[in-house]
Amino acid sequence: MENDIIVFVRDIRENTGIVFDAYSEFGEFIAGEDKGSLRSDFDGVYADSANSRTLFKFRYKNKNYIGSIAGINSASKNYAYLICELAEQSFAKGNLTKEEFFKSVLFGEASYYTIKKYAKKYCKDSSVCAMVLVMDGGREEEVLAVVSGYSENSADFACALEDGQCVFVKFFDENDGEYRSVAEYAEFLVQSVYEETGMKIGAFIGGTVKSVADLSLSFGQALSAQRMSAAVNYRGGVHSFKEFIMVKMLEDLPKYKISEYLEMLLDSSARDIFDDEEMVNTAEEFFENGLNVSETARKLYLHRNTLNYRLDKIEKCTGLNIRKIADAITFRMITIILKLVR
Numbered sequence: 306m307e308n309d310i311i312v313f314v315r316d317i318r319e320n321t322g323i324v325f326d327a328y329s330e331f332g333e334f335i336a337g338e339d340k341g342s343l344r345s346d347f348d349g350v351y352a353d354s355a356n357s358r359t360l361f362k363f364r365y366k367n368k369n370y371i372g373s374i375a376g377i378n379s380a381s382k383n384y385a386y387l388i389c390e391l392a393e394q395s396f397a398k399g400n401l402t403k404e405e406f407f408k409s410v411l412f413g414e415a416s417y418y419t420i421k422k423y424a425k426k427y428c429k430d431s432s433v434c435a436m437v438l439v440m441d442g443g444r445e446e447e448v449l450a451v452v453s454g455y456s457e458n459s460a461d462f463a464c465a466l467e468d469g470q471c472v473f474v475k476f477f478d479e480n481d482g483e484y485r486s487v488a489e490y491a492e493f494l495v496q497s498v499y500e501e502t503g504m505k506i507g508a509f510i511g512g513t514v515k516s517v518a519d520l521s522l523s524f525g526q527a528l529s530a531q532r533m534s535a536a537v538n539y540r541g542g543v544h545s546f547k548e549f550i551m552v553k554m555l556e557d558l559p560k561y562k563i564s565e566y567l568e569m570l571l572d573s574s575a576r577d578i579f580d581d582e583e584m585v586n587t588a589e590e591f592f593e594n595g596l597n598v599s600e601t602a603r604k605l606y607l608h609r610n611t612l613n614y615r616l617d618k619i620e621k622c623t624g625l626n627i628r629k630i631a632d633a634i635t636f637r638m639i640t641i642i643l644k645l646v647r
Contacts (some may be wrong), residue, residue: 310365311336313392323384324375328363332371334360339467341566346465348383352377364416365392375564383549389416403427409472411435413521420518428517429476430462434487435524436473437466437506437531438494445471448506450627451498457490472527475521477513491543509534510545529553537644552641563642579643587615588627588636 310327314336316323326337343353343360351360359374360383372388374381401409406423409415424430440448445465452463461474473494475487491508498506509530511523526546533549533556554606555563571579578584587605591612594600602612604645616628625632 306333311367317388317391323388325384325388328371329371330369330371335370337373340373340423340607343373348454350382352382359385361389363389364414365394367599403462407462407464407520410517410520411472411474426518427460427462428518429458429478430433430475432513432515433462433520433523434475434477434513435511435520435527436487436491436494437476437509437511437524437527438463438471438473438474439509439531440469440504442504443468444502444504445469447502448498448604451501452494455494456519472524488543488545495542507531507534508543512546521596524612552639552645555638555641555645560646563646567642567646568638572636574631575624578619578622579639582641584615584619586642587612588619589640591616592633592637594631596630611642 314325314327317323318337324338326340326390328343328345329334329335329369332343336536340356340358343356343358344351345415347360347362349361353360353373354377357375357377359377360370361374361562363370363372364379372385372423374384374388380614393516401419401423402577405420406415406427438452445468449463449465450469452471453461456463458478459474462474463471477489487510488548489537495506495508498504511525511527511530514523516519530544530546530549536546537549537552591601592604593605598609598612598616601607602609616626620626620635623636627633627636
């Protein structure tokens with residue numbers, strides 16, 4: 306691979322006179338003229354004024370590299386874009402299908418020029434988000450058939466990723482007067498899959514980004530939501546990554562600090578509640594149903610008095626009246642901490 310890069314750099318220098326050097330994605334010299342170490346923590350095209358050179362990232366045969374061009378003027382910047390395109394177009398294998406294009410974008414493998422080349426063909430110029438759909442039993446094709454049938458415009462796209470996992474790319478119509486949140490749409494898809502296949506699936510939603518160029522960010526957030534949902538055993542079929550900001554914050558804390566919080570929040574009677582699976586499941590169902598006693602009792606097949614007895618017992622043992630949102634948040638935080646440390 307490095308021999309190919311050496312030849313590529315030599316051809317550029319000899320045929321155009323551009324002072325072009327190539328480095329690995331970690332800043333290790335490969336070809337051209339070694340001008341010492343260079344930074345690799347940048348995106349797009351970067352003017353390295355301290356060394357009077359323009360740095361840029363490019364892909365060659367599905368591998369990332371850093372290019373360096375002498376000068377920091379507009380011509381150097383233009384050369385950077387041209388070399389990126391030349392590297393990609395010279396060694397690309399045919400045209401990308403819609404699935405190949407979206408997968409390369411989702412996994413962050415598509416270059417600026419690939420996105421620019423195929424966006425008009427396969428995308429809409431609008432905001433977009435990624436949604437990871439998870440199922441059991443390897444029935445991805447059935448899920449894809451339902452989801453694709455309910456897509457709201459031709460740019461929406463769905464494909465299988467691996468066993469038990471699909472991705473749905475949802476574009477938004479900025480001129481649509483009827484607002485429906487991404488979560489509402491995901492709930493609709495989950496319900497539609499269940500009604501048509503009898504299969505219960507989970508949907509994990511990434512953030513909405515401005516264009517397909519940022520879709521890999523949304524996809525990464527959706528995967529994080531899936532991972533953290535499994536870690537803390539959240540109920541319900543649809544989750545957005547925003548729900549797990551508190552989980553992420555707690556994950557980032559040192560374990561000794563988490564232990565300190567637990568010592569402050571839990572005494573022996575409170576620990577008994579959090580060790581009681583029935584009580585914790587009751588609380589989680591209560592949260593899932595928006596702190597609604599009637600709906601929770603119906604879902605748990607309990608009499609309202611039985612549910613209220615459990616809620617009163619939780620308050621007596623923990624000091625937390627989870628009928629109130631502030632105490633409900635504290636209770637949920639404790640359950641998350643316990644799951645993270647166990």
